[in-house]
Amino acid sequence: MKKLINDPRDVVVESVEGFVLAHSDIVTVHGDPWYVARVGGAVPGKVGVVSGGGSGHEPMHVGYVGAGMLDVAVPGPVFTSPTPDQIAAAVRAADGGAGVLAVVKSYTGDVLNFETGAELAQAEGVEVERVVVDDDCAVESSTSAVGRRGVAGTVVVEKIAGAAAARGDDLAGVARVARRAIEQVCSMGVALAPCTVPHVGRPSFDLPDDEVEIGIGIHGEPGRRRVPLASADEITTTLLDAVADDLGILAGERVLLLVNGMGGTPLSELYIVYRRARALLADRGVRVTRSLVGDYTTALEMQGASVSLLRLDDELTALWDAPVHTAALRW
Amino acid sequence: MTVDVGWAIDWARRAAATVVEHRDELIELDRQIGDGDHGENMARGFVAVLARIDALTERPAQVGDVLRMVATTLMSTVGGAAGPLYGTAYLRAATVTAAPTLGPVDIVAMLEAALEGVVARGRARVGEKTMVDAWAPAVTEAAAAADAGGDPTAVLRAAAVGASAGAASTVPLVATKGRASYLGERSAGHLDPGARSTELLLVAAAEAASR
Numbered sequence: 001m002k003k004l005i006n007d008p009r010d011v012v013v014e015s016v017e018g019f020v021l022a023h024s025d026i027v028t029v030h031g032d033p034w035y036v037a038r039v040g041g042a043v044p045g046k047v048g049v050v051s052g053g054g055s056g057h058e059p060m061h062v063g064y065v066g067a068g069m070l071d072v073a074v075p076g077p078v079f080t081s082p083t084p085d086q087i088a089a090a091v092r093a094a095d096g097g098a099g100v101l102a103v104v105k106s107y108t109g110d111v112l113n114f115e116t117g118a119e120l121a122q123a124e125g126v127e128v129e130r131v132v133v134d135d136d137c138a139v140e141s142s143t144s145a146v147g148r149r150g151v152a153g154t155v156v157v158e159k160i161a162g163a164a165a166a167r168g169d170d171l172a173g174v175a176r177v178a179r180r181a182i183e184q185v186c187s188m189g190v191a192l193a194p195c196t197v198p199h200v201g202r203p204s205f206d207l208p209d210d211e212v213e214i215g216i217g218i219h220g221e222p223g224r225r226r227v228p229l230a231s232a233d234e235i236t237t238t239l240l241d242a243v244a245d246d247l248g249i250l251a252g253e254r255v256l257l258l259v260n261g262m263g264g265t266p267l268s269e270l271y272i273v274y275r276r277a278r279a280l281l282a283d284r285g286v287r288v289t290r291s292l293v294g295d296y297t298t299a300l301e302m303q304g305a306s307v308s309l310l311r312l313d314d315e316l317t318a319l320w321d322a323p324v325h326t327a328a329l330r331w
Numbered sequence: 332m333t334v335d336v337g338w339a340i341d342w343a344r345r346a347a348a349t350v351v352e353h354r355d356e357l358i359e360l361d362r363q364i365g366d367g368d369h370g371e372n373m374a375r376g377f378v379a380v381l382a383r384i385d386a387l388t389e390r391p392a393q394v395g396d397v398l399r400m401v402a403t404t405l406m407s408t409v410g411g412a413a414g415p416l417y418g419t420a421y422l423r424a425a426t427v428t429a430a431p432t433l434g435p436v437d438i439v440a441m442l443e444a445a446l447e448g449v450v451a452r453g454r455a456r457v458g459e460k461t462m463v464d465a466w467a468p469a470v471t472e473a474a475a476a477a478d479a480g481g482d483p484t485a486v487l488r489a490a491a492v493g494a495s496a497g498a499a500s501t502v503p504l505v506a507t508k509g510r511a512s513y514l515g516e517r518s519a520g521h522l523d524p525g526a527r528s529t530e531l532l533l534v535a536a537a538e539a540a541s542r
Contacts, residue, residue: 033407054368054410054411076410076411077368077371077372077375077410078368079366079367079368080368080371080372080410080411081410081411081412081414082410083406083407083408083409083410083414084406084407084414084415084418085406085407086407107510108412108453108508108509108510109410109411109412109413109414109415109510112412112414112415112416112452112453113410113411113414113415115415116406116415116418116419116452139513149513197366197367197368199371200358200362200367200368200371202362202367204362204366204367205362217513219366219510220366220367221365221366221510221513221514223513224513224514224515
């Protein structure tokens with residue numbers, strides 16, 4: 001294992017310390033229990049938006065803390081959910097009196113810990129709603145009892161939920177908009193090479209040089225099937241077709257196209273994927289009216305990418321366009 | 332020997348020792364069908380449990396007090412799915428062990444409560460390739476041993492035997508719950524890491540009663 005780290009046990013803490021130092025105008029860190037919050041704390045009267053999960057997906061989630069998006073993010077150890085006491089403290093810190101929406105990625109650990117953490121906060125009188133992002137269409141809901149995973153589409157949901165909260169929607173309203181975004185977003189990813197969790201020291205799965213994993217998650221777990229390495233255009237076609245078909249996108253509809261890097265793929269390659277995805281969508285008569293290309297939901301240094309589509313309407317477009325000021329997303 | 336507060340403390344110590352000893356094995360099992368963090372998470376949690384035990388200034392009055400301490404420590408240190416699952420298991424076990432010593436029937440009740448906690452939190456059933464596959468036969472075997480008139484040590488030994496057999500039974504299964512379920516058919520042929528860690532914990536419980 002070759003990594004730019006000190007002690008593997010200190011990776012997450014040292015990384016977050018550096019992050020907070022670099023973005024001290026936007027975020028502040030709270031210790032024991034550990035979470036990262038917006039400078040200035042909860043906004044009175046505004047619905048708080050909280051997310052969190054294992055670390056290793058940077059800039060998710062701490063990079064999305066700031067005006068117009070998350071109020072508090074709860075980082076866990078690498079690829080491991082934060083604990084209920086952390087989540088409960090984060091929810092309390094985000095509450096400006098109007099309740100808190102927790103955006104949870106659909107992974108067993110995240111769901112169980114957020115459920116327990118939300119129960120703790122509710123017991124202390126904070127109104128909490130949870131939405132679970134399950135945008136990964138690589139998981140066939142019919143065969144997996146745990147359902148689909150939450151992957152790169154989570155960024156889109158957090159942005160839209162944050163904008164709805166900033167515009168003054170009440171808790172039920174923010175949850176409604178977030179659930180609508182979850183219904184309209186779909187993703188699928190590919191890995192060319194696995195990643196190595198620092199404290200494990202070995203690659204998270206074994207993948208021959210001439211094969212790729214289609215339908216990977218974002219925790220270094222293997223995908224649904226393994227196929228021979230093919231061109232960027234061919235792989236993009238596999239991903240885009242699966243996503244567009246699953247979402248049932250029709251000619252004339254508008255979408256946001258997100259091409260997300262997994263951490264170890266150069267931006268130049270992501271744009272090759274984007275180029276092909278645009279051509280395929282044009283063939284389908286689908287209009288790409290918003291785009292995002294880059295590393296937004298990563299799996300450490302995993303080589304690979306995911307393609308996400310969000311079906312847009314006027315409201316979701318307006319919420320996407322609303323001002324945001326975070327370390328990783330700002331306009 | 333008597334299954335009492337001293338046993339509960341010894342169980343926690345032995346659990347910590349065995350989890351740390353098998354950290355790499357659990358990582359490897361989880362790496363094959365999950366994401367490789369189970370060994371690290373369990374070791375972190377039980378090292379914290381050990382620190383809490385070492386810091387005790389007076390002996391707790393009841394078995395449940397020790398189990399509750401283990402529960403809250405795991406809940407706040409393990410993370411992943413295992414944190415809330417084991418945390419809930421120990422918490423439910425603690426609620427039915429508010430006594431200085433446990434008889435055979437109390438031990439069965441303790442294990443039943445733990446199983447119910449795991450099922451309530453994780454919503455998994457037997458056969459889905461999860462820790463339930465170790466907990467459920469542990470309860471069955473413990474109950475049979477108690478019915479047959481076994482002493483507390485025999486009941487805990489039976490639970491350990493049941494958990495071991497249950498863990499082994501997960502190898503051919505296709506996972507339909509937990510992170511391994513994303514692999515579908517490819518999850519078959521691997522021992523479930525959660526079932527294995529449950530086996531380790533229940534073997535430690537039996538060893539603590541056998542010394």
